[in-house]
Amino acid sequence: MKKWIIGLFVIALISAVSTAALAGHIYYNEMQVYEDYQKRDLDIATLENIYINSAVPVKIAVTEGAPYIEFTQKFVDVLGHHPTYTLDIETKENSSYIILEKEKNIDMEFLVKESIEACYVYLPEQAINKLEVKNSYWSGDIDINLNTINIKELNVDASRGNIFLEGNYEKINVDASYGKIEIKSKGLAQVNISGNMECILNGNYSSIEIKNNDNKVWIESGLPADVRIEGSGDIRLRGSYKSIESNAYGNLDIKSDTICKAEFYNDGGGIKLDGAFDEVVIEAYHTNIDINTTIVPKRISILGDPAGATLMLPSNTLGLDVICKWKYCDDEDNRISNFPIQISDFPIQMKAQGENFRQYFFGDQSTKVSVQADTIYSIQLLDNGYKSENVVADKDQLPAN
Incomplete structure (x- = not known):
């Protein structure tokens, strides 16, 4: 009985080896x-x-x-x-x-x-009025290199896109899972990009929206643009902007040459703002915040639980109204006495205080700073050495408290 089983096993093994060898020879x-x-x-x-x-x-x-x-x-x-x-x-x-x-x-x-x-x-x-490219294949690629053609409207839908454009554009819509897009816009373009693409945009834009992106986003806008970004990549903006909104988990390095409103959500990255920001709202967690304004801002609001914040304001800031609120604190060693304003180059005074809040002021209190955090952290109010040209001299024009 055992010999019979062994014989069958040997025959099966020889058959398998022969079949594999034959398949390999054919292949x-x-x-x-x-x-x-x-x-x-x-x-x-x-x-x-x-x-x-x-x-x-x-x-x-x-x-x-x-x-x-x-x-x-x-x-x-x-x-x-x-x-x-x-x-x-x-x-x-x-x-x-x-x-x-x-x-x-x-x-x-x-x-x-x-x-x-x-x-x-x-x-x-x-010139092309409309160019629409779709790839119906599940792993379809689209490569576009049209550096000398003006396109009024471009629509791209693909798994991967490598897109290089230089010309006059009005609308550009790209939906791709990954790839790279590089645009030099000579017109005033409205750009919408969805997907994990490396984005390098230079030139003139009316609006830019980038979402579902975990890649590098570098933008340099020649004219004031509205920008909205969702993702977790390396985000760097230079040039002129009207408004910037970002929901990101990466590092934000942003500089605006024109008066701009900014709103950010960030978790675990870093936020660095430099330029003419007149209104800023930031909700951040485990994030270092550095704001350097070249104009006197109307309002700066910080929410969440950041790691720390440094606010650098023009030398001729007329006044500050700073209110800090937090949910939790540990005052065992009376450490809170010097917090949350750790350093101030401006002559702030205590306006009011309680168990979980501090309020400071100086001058006409025209610039509003609001901090509402989960836990207490250090804030620095520094003089950046600039002399802003947007200072309101007539108190009747000052914003209401």
């Missing part, structure tokens, strides 16, 4: 290669609006000659059962609809050694 020596190439010319008169829907990665670039599209495919497998695609172009008046569909799929992907497909779109150097 490496008897591969089936399939290649496809398709080319379509584009009518330059129908390229004012361009709509692209592709099941393969799309690459869009500029050509000095006549515009056209190329589709290339190379497929290597054991059985020779390759996927097939159809490229179709429809035109209507001044619009072109480019559709690249997958006609036949494959069943046994583990037998595939190589599968490379791409759609290349070459556009002329002329």
Whole structure:
């Protein structure tokens, strides 16, 4: 009985080894290669609006000659059962609809050694009213390099996008899981970006909204822009802004040359503001806050449980009204007597105090500073050496308490 079982085991083992050897021989020596190439010319008169829907990665670039599209495919497998695609172009008046569909799929992907497909779109150097690019493939890529073409409206929807633009734009909407976008806007663009993309934006913008982003965001706006950012990457802004709003978990390094309102939520990063901020609201946790205002601010509010705050104000600040409230404190060693205002270059005086609050003032109390925190922490009020030009001399114009 035992010999019979052992014999069956040996036969099964030999069969398995033989099958594996045969499969390996076929896989490496008897591969089936399939290649496809398709080319379509584009009518330059129908390229004012361009709509692209592709099941393969799309690459869009500029050509000095006549515009056209190329589709290339190379497929290597054991059985020779390759996927097939159809490229179709429809035109209507001044619009072109480019559709690249997958006609036949494959069943046994583990037998595939190589599968490379791409759609290349070459556009002329002329203005585009609307360019819309969608990749219906689950891991679809879109590469756009149109540094010499003006686009009124650009819409991109892909898994990954590498987008490089330089020109005049009005609206740019990009939704991609990852990749990189770099824009040099000569017009006044409205930009919306969703996804974990590295964002580098320079030029002129009316508004910028970036969300679901854990990557680097660097912006330099030439004209005052409204900016809203959600994410946890490295955020750096330079240039001119009207308003900045951020819900982020990373580091914020922001400088505005124009009068700006700012509102931030931050957890575990750092906030550094430098410039003409007249109203600031920050809710922060475990965050170091550094604010350096080149104008006398109207109001600064700090909420949450930050690690500490340094407020640097212009030398000619007319007055301060500072109220600090906290939920919890430990006064065993009377340490709270010098807190929360640890250092002040301004001649503040105690206005009121209680178990969980302190209020200070000096001058006309026109600049309001409000701190409402979970626990007490140190605050520094420093003279930054600037002389602000926005000081209100007429007390009738001062904001109400």
